[in-house]
Amino acid sequence: MGASDFSKLPHIGEAIRRKEDYRFLTGAGQYTDDINLANQRVAVFVRSPHAHAAIRSIDASRAEAMPGVARVFTGKDVEGKMGGLPCGWLITSTDGTPMKEPPHPILAQGKVRYVGDHVAMVVADTLQQAKDAAEAVEVEYDVLPAVVRVEDAKKGPALHDAAPDNRCYKWAIGDKAQVDAAFAKAAHVTKLDLVNNRLVPNPLEPRAAIGSYNRASDEYTLYVSNQNPHVERLLMTAFVLGLPEHKVRVIAPDVGGGFGAKIYLYAEDVALTWAAKQLNCAIKWTCERSEAFLCDAHGRDxxxxxxxxxxxxxxxxxxxxxxxxxxxxxxxxxxxxxxxxxxxxxxxxxxxxxxxxxxxxxxxxxxxxxxxxxxxxxxxxxxxxxxxxxxxxxxxxxxxxxxxxxxxxxxxxxxxxxxxxxxxxxxxxxxxxxxxxxxxxxxxxxxxxxxxxxxxxxxxxxxxxxxxxxxPSNIAGALGARAGLFECGEIRVHPTGSVTVFTGSHSHGQGHETSFAQVVAARLGIPIENVDVVHGDTGRVPFGMGTYGSRSISVGGAAIMRALDKIETKAKKIAAHLMEASDADIEFAGGEFTVKGTDKKIPFGQVALTAYVPHNYPLDKLEPGLNETAFYDPTxxxxxxxxxxxxxxxxxxxxxxxxxxxxxxxxxxxxxxxxxxxxxxxxxxxxxxxxxxxxxxxxxxxxxxxxxxxxxxxxxxxxxxxxxxxxxxxxxxxxxxxxxxxxxxxxxxxxxxxxxxxxxxxxxxxxxxxxxxxxxxxxxxxxxxxxxx
Structure with missing residues (x-):
């Protein structure tokens, strides 16, 4: 089905009220902070008060002796036991050398490099106990000069040994010689200096995470307010903790806004997941607004x-x-x-x-x-x-x-x-x-x-x-991306003809549960209320690259359309068998299968039931069931x-x-x-x-x-x-x-x-x-x- 044909289908272009809004407006949404697990403790992070300082010592003994405190973790506890946070995109400088990629430790090791940098994690029975203990962690710093603006970074001092001049890369695109030649013959040249100001994202829901571990199955679960749970799991398992991916489940429930700030793998997510095994308990952290100003990724600048x-x-x-x-x-x-x-x-x-x-x-x-x-x-x-x-x-x-x-x-x-x-x-x-x-x-x-x-x-x-x-993924890879940029969609048709959609895209305010349901309902000719959309759970969704860059409907929706293509192809074969016709003569529109040139027709629901009750079914040609999965990588x-x-x-x-x-x-x-x-x-x-x-x-x-x-x-x-x-x-x-x-x-x-x-x-x-x-x-x-x- 082409784009022009699709745009003419019922439900497409209709201002249908969002299905998900009832639970949000009535307080029935489930955000990460709403979740509480058995045997759960609370984490608070000790953060650097200095922009740049060497850590002389950390004394957590008084904090660990306080009531309810389970453990205080510092950089020494994680050093050698996990990697640092990875960067997902490699940029090559104009001289052919790779960008400078200094380590980004989960908890600071030897040095802090911005106000809010992670120094220690305190785990206690209650939030107040964790806060009190965090105040009792004694850290001695040797304060170093700070660089804040790019013009100051050019002159030092160095933040990282790996980048002694503070430059990560010098990169360029375009033909400089041709541009210079064009300027040489220009009738007029306009010049402009400008600054794009740094911003703090400030989604309505601050970040939150709960790490848990099951000793019986040796499996981890991370509940997290995140825009792409599969990528979170991939980065955390493959690059930081070295865990088998199938042993980690990441669940991103309702998310109250992201704006990009919740795309990333953060140190808190890793620390909670790792520590859950060390203490054999679930550990919860909810960011406070003043904390978010310090530690969430900023924008622009x-x-x-x-x-x-x-x-x-x-x-x-x-x-x-x-x-x-x-x-x-x-x-x-x-x-x-x-x-x-x-x-x-x-x-x-x-x-x-x-x-x-x-x-x-x-x-x-x-x-x-x-x-x-x-x-x-x-x-x-x-x-x-x-x-x-x-x-x-x-x-x-x-x-x-x-x-x-x-x-x-x-x-x-x-x-x-x-x-x-x-x-x-x-x-x-x-x-x-x-x-x-x-x-x-x-x-x-x-x-x-x-x-x-x-x-x-x-x-x-x-x-x-x-x-x-x-x-597409191959072009993005050539430009330095360290991940694919496809999307996955699974269509699960039930015996009654209702449908569940599993998408690798993640909704944090975009209305996926409605717009994706409109796409499926329009294509299959079924009521929108018969379509449910599932997202945000690596344990239920096959795979996905998440939501950012306005990609959900164009990439995630296209993956769903490809899965629907497969559903239609199989369903036509079942319908052809039921109507004793060639599947080449079967047409599908408006939720009905018809035989060209005849008045024979059967509804989509009958085909769905036949797929699961295959008493009259081409078993020699088709498997029972009507589930299909597709991946879409744009061109x-x-x-x-x-x-x-x-x-x-x-x-x-x-x-x-x-x-x-x-x-x-x-x-x-x-x-x-x-x-x-x-x-x-x-x-x-x-x-x-x-x-x-x-x-x-x-x-x-x-x-x-x-x-x-x-x-x-x-x-x-x-x-x-x-x-x-x-x-x-x-x-x-x-x-x-x-x-x-x-x-x-x-x-x-x-x-x-x-x-x-x-x-x-x-x-x-x-x-x-x-x-x-x-x-x-x-x-x-x-x-x-x-x-x-």
């Missing part, structure tokens, strides 16, 4: 210089970029891929720029590890490019819409100069629809009305593209794109920015459930606007102390900070997956930051403000206005 070469008409000739990326103190699971494969390959954007060259230096600093956060490299690329394109427009005397329209790609497939090949899109259509929805024609009148009230009004554009459904990324238009008012007296209206028009290909898509876009826009105007993770430059360690200091957007968004879509279905879908989960966070900042700068242009970094907080905007005066 790039410092870049970008240049665009143009001809006299504003046509792009070449793009040249240098980025310094802050990786934090250690390499997190996918951290090395974010500023390289997931960033630089998107710098062509929606434009026919003939040549692009990007060079990336990645640095270790005394800060929390940085990894993928909603969008993962694509927001960084889009922010750089769309800020630069708007600056090009202003310098060339063109409108923000006009310069984009002059440079949009119009012929597909389109091979970019930075590896990716876009299969389809219609960028002009998204722009036109966005301008109409945003009522751009009335902007001048609205600006005049704002001026009358002493306010400055600006409009900002952003035309983004992203690469979703990371794939390419999918490429959602769109145009966002922000309109803001700025009070020059206070620097306060108010978003008056925000318009988003996206191309997500085939849409399964528009209500779920709209919710995903809303969430992404809130996070992107939060980055643009409010959020910033700040460390003290001298001491490495986290200055924004709570919601008292780290500003998150509230409902009254955001307008009612105007949303629409313009679909060009993906050409290489059976659903025609492209992914929608990260788009809002990718396209919105540059639109907002471009609008703020447009508002302040006549005051002489040329640039401003995110977040455009009132103080920062006010200071920029004063400096321009």
């Amino acid at each position: 790039h410092v870049s210089h970008a240049e665009m070469a143009m001809d006299q008409d504003g046509k792009f000739l070449a793009l040249r970029v240098h980025t310094d990326a802050n990786l934090g103190a250690y390499l997190s699971t996918f951290s090395t891929a974010v500023p390289t494969i997931l960033y630089a390959t998107l710098l062509a954007g929606q434009y026919t720029t003939p040549q692009v060259y990007c060079e990336v230096d990645a640095w270790f600093t005394n800060t929390a590890p940085v990894d993928a956060y909603r969008g993962a490299g694509r927001p960084e690329a889009t922010y750089l490019l769309e800020r630069l394109v708007t600056r090009c427009a202003w310098e060339m005397g063109l409108g923000q819409d006009e310069i984009r329209n002059r440079n949009f790609i119009t012929q597909f497939p389109y091979q970019t100069p930075v590896a990716l090949q876009y299969d389809t899109g219609d960028f002009h259509a998204c722009m036109d629809k966005a301008k109409k929805l945003a009522e751009v024609e009335g902007f001048a009148a609205r600006r005049k009305a704002s001026e009358a009230r002493g306010l400055k009004r600006g409009i900002g554009y952003s035309s983004y593209i992203e690469a979703c459904g990371i794939a 390419n990324f999918t490429f959602p794109g769109g145009t966002y238009i922000a309109e803001v008012e700025v009070d020059p007296a206070t620097g306060v920015v108010r978003i008056d209206r925000f318009t988003a028009v996206d191309d997500f290909g085939t849409i399964i459930n528009p209500m779920i898509v709209e919710g995903q876009v809303h969430g992404g826009l809130a996070q992107g606007i939060g980055q643009a105007l409010m959020e910033q993770c700040v460390y003290d430059r001298e001491t490495g102390q986290l200055l924004t360690g709570s919601f008292m200091d780290y500003a998150m957007p509230r409902a009254d900070d955001l307008p009612s968004f105007r949303l629409d879509t313009n679909a060009t279905p993906c050409t290489h997956n059976p659903l025609g879908t492209k992914g929608c989960g990260e788009a809002g966070a990718i396209g919105s930051p540059p639109a907002v900042i471009n609008a703020v700068l447009d508002a302040l242009a006549d005051l002489g403000v040329k640039d401003i970094d995110m977040p455009a907080s009132p103080s920062r905007v006010w200071e920029a206005i004063q400096a321009a005066r």
